[in-house]
Amino acid sequence: MPGDRPGARLAIIAEDVPQPDLAGRAYASDVSATSVTIEPRWAVDRPPNRKLRFGIVGCGDVAHRRYLPALSEHAAGVEVVACCDSQPGAAERAVHTVDGWSPRATAYTDLAAMLEQANLDATINLTPAPLHASVSQACLEAGVPVFSEKPIAATLAEADRLIHTASARDLLLLCAPAIAATRRFQWLNQIVASQRYGPLTLVVAQYADPGPAAWREYTGDPTPFYGAGVGPVVDHGIYRLHAMTALMGPVRRVQAMGAIGKPERVVRGGPLAGATIPVTAPDHVLMNLEFVGGGLGQLLSSSATASTLAPWLELHFTGATMSFPGDQYDKDSSASLYLDDDSALGLEGWVHGIGLPPPLEARPVVETGVAHFVACLRGEEKPLLTAEHARHVLDVILKGYESVRDGRSHDTETTF
Template identity: 35%
Template sequence: MLKLGVLGVGAIATVDYGVLPNLHHIKDKVELVALADPVQERVADAAKRFGAAQTYDSLEAMLDGADIDAVLNLTPIPAHGSTSLRILEAGKHLATEKPLATTMADADAIIEAARAGGLQVVCSPPNMLYPTRIEAARLIREGRIGKVAFAKIRASHGGPASMMNWPTDPTWFYQEGSGPLFDVGVYGITEALGLLGPAKRVSAFSGITEPTRVVRSGPYAGKEITVTTDDNTLIMLDFGGGTFAVVDGTFNVNAAKGPRLEVFGRAGTLNLPNNINQNGGRTIDLFLLDAVGGLSGWIDVDLAHLEPAQQRVDKLRRALLVDHLADLVAGTAEPVMGAEVARHALEIMLMAHESARTGRAIELESSF
């Protein structure tokens, strides 16, 4: 049984699709022991709702006072690096929201601390644990669509300020140290890496679409936000051998109808839908040049065997992050969302901004 402490009980911890409402599905693996958050009313309410015996007002207090094996880090993006490092240095396994950190120095320190302590690290997003993503990777790996030429992945949405009834102040999403590339672009990058392997080079355009955003609805409706970090980034990744991918990381996609992910190979095309949860996560569209009898066409991919795993994903939602960590600690799973992949994704994001600033393609140093 993994004894868990949770750092941060904001939206991602407490909304219906978040972690805490869905931990009960893995109560045979994980015991929620403690919550830590500087807002006392918020942490007390979360403890009452989700059955945590202990509450603390800081990470340090929880590390000192709670009998826990692991910490789930749900702090805002700029705090990930420093807090995750403290968790590992205290000898606790780590599950953290994306990105792993915001600097390569912090990412390297996290990996070294985990290695030195023999600790497991799991970093969101969990996309490559979704059954259709696993199946798509298998189809590509087995050559069903032939040599991959390029992929297009749309990871963006309209941004928290544009969403209906965003529950908290979204200002920090638009400030230095955060932004859509770290918040949503990381999903598309992670999917590209999961399907195509490590990238070798990155090139990008990036900028601020509008200097001011206005919160559309919710408790902060009407608030004006000064945008101080890029809110519109388009990335091209070079995987070597003539294989490329295009990934977006913006707060400018208010709606879209096309596939979320398209992979174009010399022998066919593979599409995955926009919605990666619920019914939209149950289909793969596959076009083959020689689908049957020398004829080309779209074919039905039988995914019935994936249904039990998909139902599990539907239940766990964001708690899938903790589920994977528990399995790694127990030795019953192979790492999918490890720190090495997260560090590679981070370098891509950082070098995307550097590429946009300098106008040149940049060779990547990390891998996995």
């Protein structure tokens, strides 16, 4: 009987499993591999030893907190040559931040001027969500590959246009969140594909907290996160939707309910600290999903809960349940596995402390996205964070909000 075995690791899971490309989703052939694969298609054509020239659009909280430090890890082969922010002084602050490893960075307040003058190899779009599509579109039309923060766009028409432009010009367009590029999700994908515990039939996930207004370290304006076009699904439920679809494939049908749980918020940090902001879009959203492959999914996205101890992800196979009860922000947090047994032997019970076989995850999710984008531009990795996947997740979100409004279930229009 497995019983409780703290510290046990399922290293055996990585044994000889098949590695299909499920529903067109590619993943690394060996999650423990460290060797460099050559994928020349997206490699930037440049003289040997010339660093990749990056432009940052949107120099706010996440740029300083995550992206600029993440890019500095790649300073041997990457430099920031341009920082653009429409708010006076913001781009200069970013230029100052990267000065130690990117001394040639120039500040811009105008995106068109940056795209015309900076001779970029790549851009990272870190503007607020409602601007993602227009900024990425301008970058692609200027012939520059893009990594966009989530969501890819606000409408499917915008996402289609971005994908069409990138494809017509043969430009790389990748989108956060980088769930599918993490070793943990490549490992989970292999577990699912192995059928070791039977088919994966149900995924239950949640992302529930008070949202960015309660985040004391936040330096931006949290108002957009409580309004139409963002809300808890676009802000953070989207991480779970990427995870659920990475494992289960595309969604066929969406049913959702939403409500405003807390109509006003007091901002706890940043320049608006102490201000009261209105909540104008549902801050509790419950979604039921039916996947094309026949499985089901359920997601709670909330920015109106004080906290939760519920697992952030549970995978229900026919012969086992895998549960992630730990800190959702801890890239190394372990899972528990309940092994079921129909036989008279009664070999059923929880195994705790299950995690990736070594080596551990190299980076948290945002930093994984940056490393993956750089590796694709160097011709070392095949793109995993595809715009088609991001468009499908946007489709699921939009259908969810339609369902909140009209009380019906809605079929998706896209796949990946």
